[in-house]
Amino acid sequence: MQTHKAKRVEITIEKIMQSRLSDALMKADVHGFTILPVYGGSGRSGLWDRTGQVGRAEGMVQFICIVREERLDALLTAAFKVVEKHIGVVNITDCEVLRAERF
Amino acid sequence: MGEILTLAANNLLSPIVLCFALGVSAALARSDLSVPEAAAKALSIYLLFAIGFKGGVSVAAHGVDLTLGLSLVAGVILSALLPLIAFALLRALSGLDRLNAAAVAGHYGSISIVTFVAATSVLESSGIAAEGYMVAVAAAMEAPAILSALWLISRGESGRMDASLWREILLNGSIVLLVGAFFIGMITGEEGLAEISSFVVAPFKGVLCLFLLDMGLVAGRGLAKGGKLLGAGSIAFGVLMPPIGAAFGLLAGLVLGLSLGGTVLLMTLSASASYIAVPAAMRVALPEANPSIYLTLSLGVTFPFNLVLGIPLYLAVASFVFGA
Known part of the structure; x- marks a missing residue:
């Protein structure tokens, strides 16, 4: 089957920043992304999980965006403005998709 | 002194405090006991609705007067002023830097609605009536402290607050529900209360017990995880600041009549520290500040202090001052 090269960007960020990152991506003309809840993990502050969190200040979400390579820079520039000072991870991997016209 | 000890002892053995203690103990013992996220959310929605509604009904029964407006203004002033005192005290007692001290200070001007709910429950148990509009005062005290904290750190530098953050603070779900239920109670009055009293009055304390069990679990986990970050000075601040805030609340209450x-x-509102609205605002406006410090202090130190010792202390002191 014919596949097409693309870039998969995963942005794990504080839940409180979810709407701001969504808005920034939309403004950068990145309209296709998925947001997943993060159950828990470990970072510089140690282990954490979603159980029993009392406010919106805690918790993380993960954005998954798949874009064509030429649109990667615009996406990262928009995302960086939002995530720069916040807890989180941004990573980029190569991937392949079936329907290139959707990205 | 004897009265304070009796009140504290009665409070310690109340189902509300014992449920909280169970939660803290279970968390510290690393039990897998947990309240499902959605259930905890539902319990908090119930409590906010019930407390707001009953406050509105009380205002409908007693009417609106000038004291209501003045109490709102006093609430805003207290909320804006207390972070400045908290900041100075925290800097004197602990080695926290300006940024983290300002972030913590913001929490101590704002309020904990659960502490407020617990205080209303203690008053009801003691047969002491309170002005129904104190619910509205609680809502008014949420946000000004955030501005004070940001002022402390930026001193005129703009850019920390944006329009969406303003909207999130002023229209956060808790405030909308509390104020909305207050107005529904005010509009429908005693008749409205009679229609739903079996839902908002009778189960209230039982629901509060379950909610405080969950809060105990959260506080215990927070202490286990973040307690090491707090020095003795910070912990002392978490215990000393509530009575100082309460003293300002007492003064305001006397001036307002x-x-x-x-x-x-x-007094309870002035003594309590936020762990919902302010942490969220601080994560956006002051992302460099360490959330483990301000969350552990407000939820792991000050909230239990107020729940177990603070509320009976404030009641005893106010009773003494009022000669009741």
């Missing part, structure tokens, strides 16, 4: 119950609630 509030009832004994209203004054105790204003």
Whole structure:
């Protein structure tokens, strides 16, 4: 089957920043992304999980965006403005998709 | 002194405090006991609705007067002023840097609605009435502290607050529900309360017990995880600041001419520290500040202190001042 090269960007960020990152991506003309809840993990502050969190200040979400390579820079520039000072991870991997016209 | 000890002992053995203690103990013992996220959310929605509604009904029964407006203004002033005192005290007692001290200070001007709910429950158990509009005062005290904290750190530098953050603070779900239920109670009055009293009055304390069990679990986990970050000075601040805030609340209550119950609630509001609205605002506006410090202090130190010792202390002091 014919596949097409693309870039998969995963942005794990504080839940409180979810709407701001969504808005920034939309403004950068990145309209296709998925947001997943993060159950828990470990970072510089140690282990954490979603159980029993009392406010919106805690918790993380993960954005998954798949874009064509030429649109990667615009996406990262928009995302960086939002995530720069916040807890989180941004990573980029190569991937392949079936329907290139959707990205 | 004897009265304070009796009140504290009664409070310690109340189902509300014992449920909280169970939660803390279970968390510290690393039990897998947990309240499902959605259930905890539902419990908090119930409590906010019930407390707002009953406050509105009380205002409908007693009417609106000038004291209501003045109490709102006093609430805003207290909320804006207390972070400045908290900041100075925290800097004197602990080695926290300006940024983290300002972030913590913001929490101590804002309020904990659960502490407020617990105080209303103690007043009801003691047969002491309070002004129903204290619910509105609680809502008014949420946000000004955030501005004070940001002022402390930026001193005129703009850019920390944006329009969406303003909207999130002023229209956060808790405030909308509390104020909305207050107005529904005010509009429907005693008749409205009679229609739903079996839902908002009878189960209230039982629901509060379950909610505080969950809060105990959260506080215990927070202490286990973040306790190491807090020095003795910070912990001392978490215990000393509530009575200082309560003293300002007492003064304001006396100046406003509030009832004994209203004054105790204003003292409790001034003594409590936010762990929902302010942490969220601080994560956006001051992302460099360490959330483990301010969350552990407000939820792991000050909230249990107020719940177990603070509320009976404020009631006893206010009773003494009022000669009740």
